[in-house]
Amino acid sequence: MQPHEVKALLESRIDGCQFHIQGEGCNFQVIAVGDAFEGLSPVKRQQLVYSALSDEIASGALHAISIKTYTPAQWQTAAENTQ
Secondary structure (H helix, E strand, O other): OOHHHHHHHHHHHOOOEEEEEEEEOOEEEEEEEEHHHOOOOHHHHHHHHHHHOHHHHHHOOOOEEEEEEEOHHHHHHHHHHOO
16 A cells, blocks of 8 residues: 555545555555544554554554554644744
């Protein structure tokens, strides 16, 4: 799979989020930013993204996925800290 394919899958399955994808083949790094993560524990956030890709993971199309999730406010703070 290509990063744009993973992004399209996630965008079609999780509303109101922005996704930044890096990687190739079956190994990807996902950064997800959205209101959908508000009030969720880190584990629940991960589960939300994993469940959106469960078919691709089960088929082997995706193998290794690292996920970082942020609310829009957290993302803004993270961006400010990297400048």
